[in-house]
Amino acid sequence: MTALLDAQDIRGGYDETPILNGVGLTIDRGEIVTIAGTNGSGKSTLAKALVGLLPRCSGTVRFDGRTLDAVAPEDRPALGLSYVPQVANVFPELTIEENLWVVEGVGNRRARADELFGRFPSLAERRRQLARSLSGGERQQLAIARALMLHPKLMVMDEPSAALSPRLVEEVFALIRDLAAQEIAVLLVEQRAREALAFSHRGYIMSSGRIVAQDSAAALLADQELARLFLGQGRSNAAAS
Amino acid sequence: MSHSQLYLNLAVNGLVEGLIIAMAALGITLVYAVAKFPNAATGDFMTFSAYTAKGASVLAGGSLVFGAGVAVLASALLAALAYLLIFRRLAGRKLVAPLVVSIGLAFLIRNTLTFFVGTDPTVLPVPIVRAVEVGGIFLQPLDLAVAAGAAISLAAAFIVLHKTPIGRRMRAVAGNADLARVSGIRAGRVMLQLWLLVGMLAAVAGVLLAAKSVIEPEMGWHLLLPAFAAAILGGVGSPIGALVGGVLIGLAQELSVPLVGSTYKAAVGFVVILVVLLVRPSGLLGRDRSVR
Amino acid sequence: MPFHSILSRRRFLAGTAAGAAALALPAGPLRAQAERPFRIGALNPLTGPGSEEGAGMLATLQATARLINEAGGIDGRMFEVISEDDQTKPEAGVLAAKKLVEINKVDAILGTWSSSVTLAVMSAVTQPNDVMLFTCSGAPEISEENTKDLVKRFTPTSFAYGVAYARIALKSGYKRAVGMHLNNSSGKAQIDGFVHEFTANGGEFVDRIAYEPSKPSYRSELQTALASNPDCLVLGSYLADTTIILREAFQLGSRAGVLAPHWALGTKLVEAIGAPAVEGVSTASAVLTKDNPSVALYDRLYREAMGEPGSANAYGAMCYDMVNVLAYAIAAAGPGASNADINGRIREVANSPGEQVFDFVSGKDKLKAGKVNYSGASSLVEFDERGDDTGGLFSWDVLQDGKAVQRELITL
Numbered sequence: 001m002t003a004l005l006d007a008q009d010i011r012g013g014y015d016e017t018p019i020l021n022g023v024g025l026t027i028d029r030g031e032i033v034t035i036a037g038t039n040g041s042g043k044s045t046l047a048k049a050l051v052g053l054l055p056r057c058s059g060t061v062r063f064d065g066r067t068l069d070a071v072a073p074e075d076r077p078a079l080g081l082s083y084v085p086q087v088a089n090v091f092p093e094l095t096i097e098e099n100l101w102v103v104e105g106v107g108n109r110r111a112r113a114d115e116l117f118g119r120f121p122s123l124a125e126r127r128r129q130l131a132r133s134l135s136g137g138e139r140q141q142l143a144i145a146r147a148l149m150l151h152p153k154l155m156v157m158d159e160p161s162a163a164l165s166p167r168l169v170e171e172v173f174a175l176i177r178d179l180a181a182q183e184i185a186v187l188l189v190e191q192r193a194r195e196a197l198a199f200s201h202r203g204y205i206m207s208s209g210r211i212v213a214q215d216s217a218a219a220l221l222a223d224q225e226l227a228r229l230f231l232g233q234g235r236s237n238a239a240a241s
Numbered sequence: 242m243s244h245s246q247l248y249l250n251l252a253v254n255g256l257v258e259g260l261i262i263a264m265a266a267l268g269i270t271l272v273y274a275v276a277k278f279p280n281a282a283t284g285d286f287m288t289f290s291a292y293t294a295k296g297a298s299v300l301a302g303g304s305l306v307f308g309a310g311v312a313v314l315a316s317a318l319l320a321a322l323a324y325l326l327i328f329r330r331l332a333g334r335k336l337v338a339p340l341v342v343s344i345g346l347a348f349l350i351r352n353t354l355t356f357f358v359g360t361d362p363t364v365l366p367v368p369i370v371r372a373v374e375v376g377g378i379f380l381q382p383l384d385l386a387v388a389a390g391a392a393i394s395l396a397a398a399f400i401v402l403h404k405t406p407i408g409r410r411m412r413a414v415a416g417n418a419d420l421a422r423v424s425g426i427r428a429g430r431v432m433l434q435l436w437l438l439v440g441m442l443a444a445v446a447g448v449l450l451a452a453k454s455v456i457e458p459e460m461g462w463h464l465l466l467p468a469f470a471a472a473i474l475g476g477v478g479s480p481i482g483a484l485v486g487g488v489l490i491g492l493a494q495e496l497s498v499p500l501v502g503s504t505y506k507a508a509v510g511f512v513v514i515l516v517v518l519l520v521r522p523s524g525l526l527g528r529d530r531s532v533r
Numbered sequence: 534m535p536f537h538s539i540l541s542r543r544r545f546l547a548g549t550a551a552g553a554a555a556l557a558l559p560a561g562p563l564r565a566q567a568e569r570p571f572r573i574g575a576l577n578p579l580t581g582p583g584s585e586e587g588a589g590m591l592a593t594l595q596a597t598a599r600l601i602n603e604a605g606g607i608d609g610r611m612f613e614v615i616s617e618d619d620q621t622k623p624e625a626g627v628l629a630a631k632k633l634v635e636i637n638k639v640d641a642i643l644g645t646w647s648s649s650v651t652l653a654v655m656s657a658v659t660q661p662n663d664v665m666l667f668t669c670s671g672a673p674e675i676s677e678e679n680t681k682d683l684v685k686r687f688t689p690t691s692f693a694y695g696v697a698y699a700r701i702a703l704k705s706g707y708k709r710a711v712g713m714h715l716n717n718s719s720g721k722a723q724i725d726g727f728v729h730e731f732t733a734n735g736g737e738f739v740d741r742i743a744y745e746p747s748k749p750s751y752r753s754e755l756q757t758a759l760a761s762n763p764d765c766l767v768l769g770s771y772l773a774d775t776t777i778i779l780r781e782a783f784q785l786g787s788r789a790g791v792l793a794p795h796w797a798l799g800t801k802l803v804e805a806i807g808a809p810a811v812e813g814v815s816t817a818s819a820v821l822t823k824d825n826p827s828v829a830l831y832d833r834l835y836r837e838a839m840g841e842p843g844s845a846n847a848y849g850a851m852c853y854d855m856v857n858v859l860a861y862a863i864a865a866a867g868p869g870a871s872n873a874d875i876n877g878r879i880r881e882v883a884n885s886p887g888e889q890v891f892d893f894v895s896g897k898d899k900l901k902a903g904k905v906n907y908s909g910a911s912s913l914v915e916f917d918e919r920g921d922d923t924g925g926l927f928s929w930d931v932l933q934d935g936k937a938v939q940r941e942l943i944t945l
Contacts, residue, residue: 051423052422053419053422073423074422074423074424074425074426074427076423077423077425078425082423083423085419085420088417088419090420091412091413091416091420093416094409094413094416098409098412101409102406102413102421102426103424104424104426105425150425244760247756250753250756251753251757255753257750258749359580359584360581360582360584361580361582361584361801362772362773362776362805363805364776364805369807369809370784371783371784371786372784372785372786374786379756379784379785379786450749453749455773455776455777457747457773460747460749463748463749464749495753498754499757499760502742502743503716503742504716504743504744
């Protein structure tokens with residue numbers, strides 16, 4: 001079975017300075033893959049490159065059998081590639097329901113939004129409020145809901161747990177596991193690598209714009225040396241798998 | 242006329258002047274919010290509309306309504322062409338580039354008009370009617386037209402922005418262009434719709450200004466600075482802010498005439514802005530660079 | 534005015550200029566020319582607020598020069614006229630004047646109309662380059678800055694106009710006046726003149742408001758002016774602001790009598806706001822001298838060139854006089870004279886005493902007999918030590934049914 005996403009030799013950055021120096025990865029349908037690495041390793045940049053938002057980028061990305069080189073970022077959601085940025089991931093001056101309705105290319109957008117409101121009841125309660133009035137956790141929910149509008153096959157998520165309290169982090173991670181259960185692949189860029197790997201299938205570790213390790217999540221967690229260098233101290237109570 | 246009657250009259254004048262400034266500010270604030278640059282050609286779109294209305298109404302035997310209608314269409318077309326041929330190519334460049342280009346476009350429109358119609362002032366075929374006096378306050382029928390025009394422009398902008406998918410997309414692009422892209426929103430289409438809207442708003446402003454005043458090639462250009470000031474004062478990106486900013490500047494200018502004389506009344510408007518921005522840098526109703 | 538618009542104007546006028554130069558050269562047989570032509574730079578408001586008068590001014594300069602050339606020039610020396618448009622704006626005027634002086638090498642610039650253009654051209658171009666300037670502008674500063682005596686003014690000053698308005702106001706029985714004027718030297722001087730004469734003769738001057746040009750409305754200024762209940766409103770204005778002010782005065786139902794400059798009260802104003810809005814408005818215009826052969830000759834010239842009576846454009850008469858005075862001065866200075874010599878002869882040929890002469894063609898022989906005294910179509914042309922013409926006459930006109938009707942003549 002061919003991979004859902006197959007990226008090879010991705011290089012580039014925001015200007016002349018290269019941040020990515022030849023990255024390759026694959027993701028299969030329904031997989032959760034975590035990208036870990038220290039700050040500045042290029043994880044977020046890689047995420048941007050995959051969705052087409054990196055100004056200077058070379059390399060090949062194949063998604064669902066199609067080359068994405070000539071596909072503009074606004075055309076990728078329709079193909080099933082969704083993106084949840086780390087910051088600025090909702091439209092603050094639009095209401096919650098407008099945040100969902102504004103997504104282009106949805107068949108019956110109101111019905112789809114209502115479906116998502118079913119899954120995110122706390123958003124449903126406040127659907128007519130402006131998104132900027134949401135708390136951190138609710139904002140993250142809305143960001144994910146927005147990305148779900150178009151029935152994605154792959155969600156690229158950039159540090160969804162950032163700036164969230166431990167309880168909310170667990171909620172978000174539970175949500176992500178749910179997605180995989182529905183056959184939605186998730187590419188997770190995460191600072192809390194141990195916790196993320198705990199429920200991922202596979203992982204990649206990046207340093208200085210390159211992949212320095214890739215393996216099953218369990219194998220990566222078991223490797224003490226790797227874990228010490230790249231995965232941080234970790235938390236004693238990692239999220240349950 | 243008693244002292245207080247004079248000031249009440251001046252307040253009425255200021256309100257009407259302010260509404261015209263507000264209409265121009267509305268166009269500026271929308272372009273700034275969505276396309277992220279100050280459009281210095283706003284005034285000249287208004288001038289173009291005024292001349293078009295004049296020409297069309299003359300051809301139609303004096304029908305002002307026909308003239309205004311043609312002006313709205315022509316101005317929308319001009320704005321759309323400005324986007325397609327000029328501003329679209331500058332997408333992604335720093336603010337300085339489209340700003341400077343818009344100044345050049347302003348000169349181009351103004352000089353083309355001057356070349357064809359000359360610099361002599363002319364007027365729209367509006368009948369001259371005496372004002373109605375109510376307790377020492379003079380109200381012109383034209384003032385009511387200006388107020389109505391401003392109200393309609395504002396309402397139209399509001400409805401488009403908040404009640405239509407087109408407006409929703411504009412607000413999304415204004416709020417976060419990258420996020421809009423990954424939501425599948427095509428910037429080009431949104432921009433074209435924006436410029437069409439802005440062209441139509443400029444036409445209404447230009448025709449009302451022409452009706453109240455005289456038509457001459459620099460009429461819109463002269464309004465640019467107060468209109469910019471009003472947009473900034475009200476908080477860039479807020480249509481209500483444009484209205485409030487415009488009215489405040491209009492009132493400050495006209496009410497100051499007996500105090501500082503006509504020469505300095507333009508300065509008064511800017512002093513008001515200075516004070517407000519020192520206290521509230523984002524403008525009266527402003528926030529970050531999005532559209533409400 | 535941005536540079537590239539001047540260029541487009543130049544392209545547009547290049548044909549006119551070439552045509553004008555061709556017209557100024559004699560059609561008849563050329564005598565052997567000992568001297569190069571005397572170049573006149575015609576710098577007139579062909580566009581802008583002065584354009585109603587500007588076209589006639591240029592036509593008069595060209596026609597008068599041609600007339601003199603066809604009769605043999607000044608002892609064989611011919612006039613050449615090069616035309617430029619000052620757009621009634623100082624920036625454009627200075628650029629055009631520079632071009633006339635530096636590229637066309639003109640010996641004199643004739644026919645500036647707007648005071649701000651004249652002042653700018655004086656300080657930037659003609660005084661630094663020792664070029665003569667004959668003007669129709671009214672601002673008093675022009676005489677004050679005429680330190681090299683290169684400038685001659687063929688019109689009453691704006692201050693003198695203001696005095697004329699005051700005479701009219703007094704004759705009309707007004708007691709309480711307010712003034713509104715454009716914030717420039719001409720507007721200010723008109724009101725100054727008015728105040729000087731009006732208050733010296735018992736009138737009460739209550740308020741003066743200086744306003745900026747190119748504003749969409751002057752209603753606040755007008756209401757402030759009218760708040761003190763004047764019976765008379767004096768304006769020092771141009772066409773655009775007069776249009777707005779008088780329309781607003783009418784809409785407000787103002788009963789104050791209005792005095793406005795004649796250059797703002799043309800057909801364009803009446804077309805724009807209608808005869809009822811200007812009914813009864815008074816003005817003073819510098820008029821042609823009476824029973825003077827110059828007038829008749831100028832009138833014929835103007836009718837041929839413009840199809841209208843010469844009295845329709847007092848500035849045309851001034852331009853007629855400019856060329857004639859210049860011709861007499863060149864003749865008086867003799868062959869091979871420098872421009873400084875010629876400039877020095879102007880008062881000699883224009884001022885009394887002397888035998889009264891009129892147009893150059895018929896009067897040039899009198900120069901050989903003795904001192905002459907040119908009397909022109911626009912005035913008696915008597916220059917004081919500051920270069921101002923003191924021989925002027927005013928007509929008090931009142932607008933009735935959209936047309937100016939003469940009421941009385943006024944001498945200052």
